Structures are given as structure tokens and as C-alpha cells.
Amino acid sequence: MVPVRRHPGRRQRRARLVPPAPRRAVRRTLPRGASHMIRPRPMSMCCLFVLAMVGLGPGRARAAAGDVLAHLCDDYWQGTLRANPTMATSLGDHHFDALLEDISPAGAEQERRRLEGLRAQLGTVGEAELSPADRVTRTALMLELENGLDNLACHAEDWVVDPLGGPQVSFMNLPDITVIVTPQHAADYVLRCRAMGPYLDQHIANLRRGLSTGRVAAHDQVRKVLEEVEALLAQPVETWALMSPLAAAHGDWPAGAAATFRRDLTAAVREVVKPAFTRYRDVLRASIMAAARPPAKAGLSFLPGGADDYRRQIRIQTSLDLTPDTLHQLGLEQVARFRHDLSELGQKALGTGDIATIQKRLRADTAMHFRTAAEVEAKAGDALARARAAIPNWFGILPKASCQVKVMGLYEAPNSTVAYYREPAEDGSRPGYYMINTYQSTTRPRYEAEALAFHESIPGHHLQIAIAQELTGLPEFRKHQGTTAFVEGWGLYGERLADEMGLYTSDLDRIGMLSYDAWRACRLVVDTGLHAMGWSRQQAIDYMKENSVLAENNIVNEVDRYLSWPGQALAYKVGQLEILKLRDEGRRRLGARFDIKGFHDAVLRNGAVPLPVLREQVEAYFAQMEAAK
Known part of the structure; x- marks a missing residue:
């Protein structure tokens, strides 16, 4: 259904092995200069941390370390929103509404450098200098950074053709997450639609690169996406979901603004988006389908490097080292x-x-x-x-x-x-x-x-x-x-x-x-x-x-x-079984004092933490309840 990459319009919360088609795939595409990534500042942040520690007592040192961690968290989040503009839109941040994710090799390399820089800076912040709450944040941030790097190492953009969340679906979902109240909102939406042409062309280039290295999607995935794209192209563009924002009247806009929006959006979809989907269909039909893996070899184990990719995904999805x-x-x-x-x-x-x-x-x-x-x-x-x-x-x-x-x-x-x-x-x-x-x-x-x-x-x-x-x-x-x-x-x-x-x-x-x-x-x-x-x-x-x-x-x-x-x-069963196991342990430890409301609040009050951290937090709650006897 979360993010290192996310499909625009389809909010799936956690990272998964998908090519960013805006993307539950999400990364970035449009004028690259318009989406400045926050560049990591390893030397300045490391120096800040060292200077903060010098001459401070334990309490002040802990506060200073917490401040450094807070800066890193903010740098990470702001950079993630810039790298994932459709995710930002879905959350109500409209600074990047004109952009799509950059799925080019250069964009991936920029993202890799960003995450590696942040990981290096985070490594200078020792757990001993942090409060218990900040230690949880440090662990969670390190996991996000490592998951992001693992996802990039999989190079899924070179082969995944996704019938559930590819651009033929995710683009059509964009109106559901887009707020168009002003003419500027409308202009940003038109720019985002125009960005779909370069995005799809880069998606095609990525698939061709994968094809040259023997990394190609399975036959039934390609077949389903072809069916979806052909069904889309068979419809008049006026009926496409991308055009649905035109239904609003916008009577409070200046004279002519609504007509300009209608003209510009229609031109963008007709002249840019539809031809790009036509090119995508043609490449899938002529090149990718012919080389697609047969149903008998549909899994990752039949891709070069697939076994390593799968081990990475197990770690990402479960937060555990499981075989x-x-x-x-x-x-x-x-x-x-x-x-x-x-x-x-x-x-x-x-x-x-x-x-x-x-x-x-x-x-x-x-x-x-x-x-x-x-x-x-x-x-x-x-x-x-x-x-x-x-x-x-x-x-x-x-x-x-x-x-x-x-x-x-x-x-x-x-x-x-x-x-x-x-x-x-x-x-x-x-x-x-x-x-x-x-x-x-x-x-x-x-x-x-x-x-x-x-x-x-x-x-x-x-x-x-x-x-x-x-x-x-x-x-x-x-x-x-x-x-x-x-x-x-x-x-x-x-x-x-x-x-x-x-x-x-x-x-x-x-x-x-x-x-x-x-x-x-x-x-x-x-x-x-x-x-x-x-x-x-x-x-x-x-x-x-x-x-x-x-x-x-x-x-x-x-x-x-x-x-x-x-x-x-x-992830589903692994996570459910751990929550049930913790609840059973709580009932054994607390007996009649076990409170289901308290247990649920203990599970939920720290966000979606890694399972080992969840266990630490819930066990601390049990210990607190035991001490209160």
C-alpha cells in the first residue's frame, strides 16, 4: 500500500521494491534546478557536534546532542520532501506541486549521496549522549537511511513494470491528492502534467538499460500494464482522470483564469501526456514484452542480482534479519x-x-x-x-x-x-x-x-x-x-x-x-x-x-x-505476530492490572518504529506498570 519512493496519489506508507513511478514508487522529475535537494554538510554538522560536546556537563551535553539530532532529522525530512514531491503534495506541503520525482541515474546518484552524507553525520551522534526518546529517533532515522540506500542498490527502476502503481495508475490518482484553490495551484498542476512526458521518457530509458543487462519484468506484469495503457489511450483525453480538476467552477478567480486553466491543461494532456503514453506503450509492446520473463521464471531469483535484492527487501520490510x-x-x-x-x-x-x-x-x-x-x-x-x-x-x-x-x-x-x-x-x-x-x-x-x-x-x-x-x-x-x-x-x-x-x-x-x-x-x-x-x-x-x-x-x-x-x-504476519506476542507477555506480567487501552497506546504513541524498538518501548511500559504497584 510508505517512503523512500512513493506512487503519487496512492499513499502507501512503507518502502518497497518499485521503480519510482511517481512513488507506495516516488522520486522526482522536472526541471532539476527547480527541486534543490538539501545537500548534506558532513563537516559542518560533525564540527557542530564536537564543539557542542566540549566542556559540557552530562545534562547539557545530552541537550546539545539532541539538538544536533533534531537538525539531522529536519535535514532528512526536508530533503525527502524535495526528492518526493508528490508525497509532499499528498501530505499538504505545496512547495513542490509543479514537480515529479527524478528517476534518472543522476537523480538516483544525488539521492544516494544525500542519504550517505546524512548517515555519516548521524554516526557521529552517539547513543550514550542522547535521552531515551532521542535514542529511539536515532535508531529510526538510521533505519530509514539504510533502507533508502538498500532500495537504491536494488535499481528496481531498471526493470519493474507495475500494473498496480505504475504511472498509468499513479498519474491518474494525482487529482485525488491535489488541491486547486488558486490560479497558481492550477498553473502548478499543469506544469506537473507537462512533466509526465519527460518522466515517461526516462522510465522508458531505465527499462531499456535494464533490458541490456538482462533485468526485465515478468510477462504478466508487462501484459497487464499494456492493457491498462491501451485502455487509457482508447479514451478521449477529456475523460481522463487527469482532467477532473476542470469540473470545479472557480467563480472567485480573476476573469479568464479558469479558461486559461482549461486551455493549458487540455494542451498538456493532449500534446505531452498522451503522446508520452503512446511511446511507452510502443516500447512495452515492441521491446519489453518480447524479452519479458516467462511465468515459470517470474520471481527475483531469476534476475541477475535478484537474490541479494530480495535479502535487502526482507530487511527493509520487516526490520529484522530473517532468511x-x-x-x-x-x-x-x-x-x-x-x-x-x-x-x-x-x-x-x-x-x-x-x-x-x-x-x-x-x-x-x-x-x-x-x-x-x-x-x-x-x-x-x-x-x-x-x-x-x-x-x-x-x-x-x-x-x-x-x-x-x-x-x-x-x-x-x-x-x-x-x-x-x-x-x-x-x-x-x-x-x-x-x-x-x-x-x-x-x-x-x-x-x-x-x-x-x-x-x-x-x-x-x-x-x-x-x-x-x-x-x-x-x-x-x-x-x-x-x-x-x-x-x-x-x-x-x-x-x-x-x-x-x-x-x-x-x-x-x-x-x-x-x-x-x-x-x-x-x-x-x-x-x-x-x-x-x-x-x-x-x-x-x-x-x-x-x-x-x-x-x-x-x-x-x-x-x-x-x-x-x-x-x-x-511484513503483515511478521508484524502481527510480534504485536500479539507482546500483548500475551503483558497479560502474563501484569495479570489483572493489564489494561488494553494502555497497551494499545504504548504500541501507537511512538509512530511506526522498527519491531525491535517496539519491543523495547512496550516492555518499558510493562516495567513502569509493574513498578507502580
Whole structure:
């Protein structure tokens, strides 16, 4: 669904192996001179730190070290916004609204130097000189810097063709994160659209470079993107989502300003964006498709350097040093547990404990599926409303930002996931959105809708991410960046927590909860199978059919997602299991004094920290509670 790179318009919080197509890929493209990166100042910052320490007592030295760390955090965050202008826009920072990410080799090299410089400066700030809170920030910042460098080392921009978040989707999402109130906002938006031509040309150049070194996307990823681009080009530009800002009247603008916006935006899309997508389509069709890896060799292990890339992604996504074999075995164990639980609940809800019979019934019975898109949307809204009403009994810290259900556009829905979350603008101009996929609604299972809503909205992503945004006393990067395993682990934890909160309306909906839990367990098996063990695409699809009750169209899109975003799918179960383990430890240590509100607040009050830091923070909370006896 976070950032070293991010897809514009599709707010996914954590880094993943994707080429920046504005980008959950994001980096930068447009007049390079217009996007000055904050240059690292290793000597000046190191000297500042040394001078600050000389002659100071422990208390003052700690304060001085904290000041140096705060400067580094600010340098990092401001540079990250400049390097990721569409992310800045999505957060409500409008300084870079005319820009796109720079995905050129020069841009990547500039970003590498920036991150390495900051890492060197951060290395001069010792943990012993910092307060406990600042030590957490130092650890989190070091992880962000190392993750960013690891992502750059993967050179994903040379080969990834992404049907879920590539430019054919992410560009069309830009109006959803763009605020156009003044003529200057409109002019910036037109400039950003004009930047799409150079961006796509650089994306083409990157793919050609990858082709020359044997690094090329898998066949089905290229096929799906071709279908999306061809569908886009077949539509009149007047109907493109990029043109949707023209629908606003802007009656308060000076005379002629709205007409100028209409003229300039239409010209940009017609004369720059559409021809660039035509060039992109032609290159995919003529060059990339012919060399694309067959479905039997779709994983990273079949790319030169792919094994190293996958190990990097495991570290980035989980914040832990885990091997593919360890994760694969964990997945197998969790899948076996699901089959036992499903058999018990199936007997209660469907009158049979036979797994194959349960799967067949859930997939084939039309009564188990929605009939219309309106039903999908209504079910999502109802689940969100009930969860919103229940959370004060389970959480002490509550977000101010609201969450709303929003339907995905047709330009992304056919090949997209079942749903995702888009975080609110920090300036309050936009709520959080629970983005739902209503495409082919008759294939969407009713029994999965509640678990999905609780994961993406409340008590899942919206609760955690909106709270993080609103925390005070934290550097900005900790409010908006962090560990995928924390964010997605919390979302998956939220699905199970919703059961304890009494939010599921029937045993059939609880089967949906089990199904989604099994889905994430299958991810551990399938992701490692594809990228480390030589599995074919079909082998991954077959495994998920056999060991989940997901609808077939969802399974196919999910497997293709894992091929586009290696390693990201590992984070869910790893994070959820750690949160559950901590909660169990708290119950053992505190007994009747264990407070679920206090536990949840202890987990959420530091932002999306690495899992080892989460453990330290929560164990410190337990110790504090024990000492208060």
C-alpha cells in the first residue's frame, strides 16, 4: 500500500521494491534546478557536534546532542520532501506541486549521496549522549537511511513494470491528492502534467538499460500494464482522470483564469501526456514484452542480482534479519493453524468442517457475493461506522482526522488489490480514505468485507496512521515513515482485535476474518517461494487457491502484486505476530492490572518504529506498570 519512493496519489506508507513511478514508487522529475535537494554538510554538522560536546556537563551535553539530532532529522525530512514531491503534495506541503520525482541515474546518484552524507553525520551522534526518546529517533532515522540506500542498490527502476502503481495508475490518482484553490495551484498542476512526458521518457530509458543487462519484468506484469495503457489511450483525453480538476467552477478567480486553466491543461494532456503514453506503450509492446520473463521464471531469483535484492527487501520490510527459509517455514506453520480453525468455524457456520467443501461453497455460492457496487460500498461504510463508535472503549489516544469510504477509479480497479488506505493530508484539507475496489462486484465476497474494512480503516490503518500524523514531540519523518511490518502488522492485528470488540456481525463474517489471516500466512509461503525458491506464477496461484478461501480474481491479482513488490507481503504476519506476542507477555506480567487501552497506546504513541524498538518501548511500559504497584 510508505517512503523512500512513493506512487503519487496512492499513499502507501512503507518502502518497497518499485521503480519510482511517481512513488507506495516516488522520486522526482522536472526541471532539476527547480527541486534543490538539501545537500548534506558532513563537516559542518560533525564540527557542530564536537564543539557542542566540549566542556559540557552530562545534562547539557545530552541537550546539545539532541539538538544536533533534531537538525539531522529536519535535514532528512526536508530533503525527502524535495526528492518526493508528490508525497509532499499528498501530505499538504505545496512547495513542490509543479514537480515529479527524478528517476534518472543522476537523480538516483544525488539521492544516494544525500542519504550517505546524512548517515555519516548521524554516526557521529552517539547513543550514550542522547535521552531515551532521542535514542529511539536515532535508531529510526538510521533505519530509514539504510533502507533508502538498500532500495537504491536494488535499481528496481531498471526493470519493474507495475500494473498496480505504475504511472498509468499513479498519474491518474494525482487529482485525488491535489488541491486547486488558486490560479497558481492550477498553473502548478499543469506544469506537473507537462512533466509526465519527460518522466515517461526516462522510465522508458531505465527499462531499456535494464533490458541490456538482462533485468526485465515478468510477462504478466508487462501484459497487464499494456492493457491498462491501451485502455487509457482508447479514451478521449477529456475523460481522463487527469482532467477532473476542470469540473470545479472557480467563480472567485480573476476573469479568464479558469479558461486559461482549461486551455493549458487540455494542451498538456493532449500534446505531452498522451503522446508520452503512446511511446511507452510502443516500447512495452515492441521491446519489453518480447524479452519479458516467462511465468515459470517470474520471481527475483531469476534476475541477475535478484537474490541479494530480495535479502535487502526482507530487511527493509520487516526490520529484522530473517532468511527466506525461516519466513517460508513460519508461513507453513501459520497456514496449518488456519486450516484447523477454519474447519471448526465452518462446522458452526456452514454445517461442514471439510476444507474443500467450505472453499467450494464460499467461492461458488452466489449468495455469498455482492450483487452491485452499491452493496460493496454500503457494507464498507457500515463496518467503518460501527468500528468508529466502538474504539473509545479500546484506545486512549484517538485521531482527530476522519476516515471516509471512496471507490477506486476504473483506470486502476481491474488489476488492483481489493482495497487500500490513503492517509489524510497533514494540513487537514483531506480526510483519510478507505479506497475500495467495486470492479466486477459479483466476484467480491460478502464474508470478507468486514475484515477488509477493519484492516484498512478502523481499528487498522486509519487509526494507526492518523494517530502517528497527529503525535506531538516527534520529528516529522516519524509521523509519516516507518517500518512496513509495524504498519501492516497493526492492520492485520486490527482484524483480530475487531473480533474481540464484537464488530463482526456473523460467523460467516468471522470466516472472512480467518480467510484474511490465512491469506497473510500464505503470503509468507508464496512470496519466498516466488523470489527465493524458484516457484512459478502458477504454482503460487495454485497454493493460494488450496490454502485460502479468497476469490480467484483476487488471488491472481495478489500473486502479480507480490511479483511487482517483492518482500512487502512478508511484513503483515511478521508484524502481527510480534504485536500479539507482546500483548500475551503483558497479560502474563501484569495479570489483572493489564489494561488494553494502555497497551494499545504504548504500541501507537511512538509512530511506526522498527519491531525491535517496539519491543523495547512496550516492555518499558510493562516495567513502569509493574513498578507502580
